[in-house]
Amino acid sequence: MPIVHNTLKYTWIKIAPFIYFIGSIFVLILLWSFFSWKTNGDIPGPSAGLLAVQELFIDMSPFYSDPEDPNTQGILIMMWGSLLRVFMGFLLGSLVAIPIGFLMGSSPLWMNILNPIVQTLRPVSPLAWFPLGMIALKSASGATIFMIFITSLWPTLINTALGVSSLPTDHKNVAKAFGFSTYKYLTKIMIPYALPYIITGLRLSIGVAWMVIVAGEMLSGGQGIGFFVWDSYNGGALEKVIMAIFLIGIAGLILDKFFNYLQKKYSFV
């Protein structure tokens, strides 16, 4: 008898994640239907959502791209555009934030000088930087990237500084006792210790950047998934807006999972 019991338990462990997934889809559809019913169909229900899937993925190729007419593009092409802008801004932001984080974390002087600036600018909505980007770069795409750049700075910068400044005396003592060169100190002690903090910062940065890009593209117009949302709303196609929300969510989830993986890989015991 115990063997049968164990087999059941084993099977359950195997299939449980799948069952839970079905359950969560079910709850989602239930909630969706409820709000659609409550608003008398002003918010399209799940069936309209299915129609949007057909429209966006079957009637028109999601990879459709017409260089003559940038407003008519497949949904995935639009999203890819947004992702590219996020990566550009994120990359530039990280390249600036990590060295400044190291500087602030290792030197109390620079911490004292730069910290007030960081703390003042950090709470500002990244959208506020958009006009400055427009004036400086004279392009909507450039301004969006600039906005993402600003967005990506803060979490990475603050986490890097925190990581570097919290380096335990024990580790510093190893470097002192065995006379490590500056290069060895950086590569064998400082960077490995700060790396998990930096990756946490990057993870937070890309999360916020992906949220901000939608708003940014609504503002800049003519490009990306943000524009698609706004355009669909203006065209009265709310089911497309809902579909876009799901797609944005899934893309964000994948980005987060990737950085979560990096975090696990580079954390030490």
Place this chain on the structure above:
Amino acid sequence: MESVSNNIQEIETVENHYDLLKSKPVSIDVKNVTISFDTPKGIYCAVKNVSLQIKKGEIVSIIGHSGCGKSTLMNTISGMVKPTDGEVLANGKVVKGPGPDRGIVFQNYSLLPWLSVYVNIYEAVDSVLKDKTKAEKVEITENALKMVNLWVHKDKLPGQLSGGMKQRTAIARAFAINPSILLLDEPFGALDALTKGTMHIELLKLWNLDNRNKTIVMVTHDIDEAIFLSDRVVVMNNGPEATIKEIVDIPLHRVRNKKEIVKDPLYAQTHDKLMNLLFDKFDINDMDH
């Protein structure tokens, strides 16, 4: 191994290690050292006017209550702390900072958790013995690991090791750079009693293999450990302004045997003396005054 230990037995029969020390040169000379720290509440004087001479090949323990400045005093020998007044000479040279002639084993092992056991030692060897070739450095690292029986664990991260294994790694790292002075800051404090006992023997074995040429200074608050390992025990007063209360000689013969030594009347005597120096309360009746 056989020949080495036989050799030591022979030396022992001729003359006790303790007596031999008298003819050895001075290895560490602490001259009128005072150490003060700037704190928000003002200047705190941890150690005041301490002088101490340690001979080459001598094992000395510094013992005292927590916060009595014993680690601080030892850190002036390692060069991690600069004395406010006075100076420390190691091998005849004024100590200005940490140096390759002094190996340090820290209280909490201080292994780098992202490097394997092997790399932890190799990086230290690479940093200190700059003039050696890569092959020589690899060989030194290998020997150090084999010496403490950690060769099979060389690829493990410190987090995967037991406390005793971590401490052996830290000791191997200190021995690998072949310093003439070995400084141990409460090296066995975090280990359980059984592992501690084994580590004492291992430390003495390594010291023996090196023909008892290394000077060892150890900070501890374990009386038995201090007696078993040392030639002299330095008892410190409580801080602030800690001074040396008394230096107790331990002329027990080497090779010392953990089981036999406790039966030696001299051991009991010394133990008693150290207890009296360190405590003033011995049972509940002493608590009232």
